[in-house]
Amino acid sequence: IAGITQAPTSQILAAGRRMTLRCTQDMRHNAMYWYRQDLGLGLRLIHYSNTAGTTGKGEVPDGYSVSRANTDDFPLTLASAVPSQTSVYFCASSDSSGTSNEQFFGPGTRLTVL
Amino acid sequence: GQNIDQPTEMTATEGAIVQINCTYQTSGFNGLFWYQQHAGEAPTFLSYNVLDGLEEKGRFSSFLSRSKGYSYLLLKELQMKDSASYLCAVRDSNYQLIWGAGTKLIIKP
Numbered sequence: 001i002a003g004i005t006q007a008p009t010s011q012i013l014a015a016g017r018r019m020t021l022r023c024t025q026d027m028r029h030n031a032m033y034w035y036r037q038d039l040g041l042g043l044r045l046i047h048y049s050n051t052a053g054t055t056g057k058g059e060v061p062d063g064y065s066v067s068r069a070n071t072d073d074f075p076l077t078l079a080s081a082v083p084s085q086t087s088v089y090f091c092a093s094s095d096s097s098g099t100s101n102e103q104f105f106g107p108g109t110r111l112t113v114l
Numbered sequence: 115g116q117n118i119d120q121p122t123e124m125t126a127t128e129g130a131i132v133q134i135n136c137t138y139q140t141s142g143f144n145g146l147f148w149y150q151q152h153a154g155e156a157p158t159f160l161s162y163n164v165l166d167g168l169e170e171k172g173r174f175s176s177f178l179s180r181s182k183g184y185s186y187l188l189l190k191e192l193q194m195k196d197s198a199s200y201l202c203a204v205r206d207s208n209y210q211l212i213w214g215a216g217t218k219l220i221i222k223p
Binding site: 030041042043048100106 | 118145176216
């Protein structure tokens with residue numbers, strides 16, 4: 001079944017630890033995104049990639065890094081986790097050749113940093 | 115700054131009609147999206163408006179007025195499964211989505 005997968009589903013992490021959230025899509029979409037969603041706030045863009053080999057910073061990039069080695073994978077790394085990074089993280093992808101270019105979302109990763 | 119405003123919560127009755135409003139102020143405009151998000155799940159795409167007017171898709175319709183920076187999502191014949199959060203998002207001049215905080219819709223029998 002085509003779509004986006006994320007791993008892990010949830011994670012509890014000690015502050016200071018390094019963590020990589022995985023995201024894979026099989027729709028051959030050129031663009032991919034990482035968001036965080038916090039209660040009472042809209043989705044906030046962390047990083048994005050318009051095509052394989054390129055990445056860009058979103059609204060809240062500090063403390064996070066990404067890479068886009070190929071079309072399908074877009075991992076998000078927290079170099080040294082802090083409690084303020086406790087959130088639900090969503091990966092999304094879109095096809096910029098379409099009319100609306102709507103974004104399709106993965107199931108999310110619930111991350112708790114203690 | 116960029117801002118998307120929508121009500122925090124609304125309550126409606128099963129079988130009725132509800133209108134969820136969204137106002138926006140963004141740097142540029144390249145389309146407005148509505149997404150549905152059930153609790154604990156990912157957002158799913160509902161509608162897209164780039165020109166003024168009404169777009170109808172089954173029980174759901176979305177309206178846009180670019181001059182007023184305003185959109186609404188209209189849900190007809192409400193069903194219990196429509197209980198969810200509804201997210202308004204605007205694509206800005208950088209082709210990035212700016213998201214509202216969402217409207218939690220509660221449907222009562």
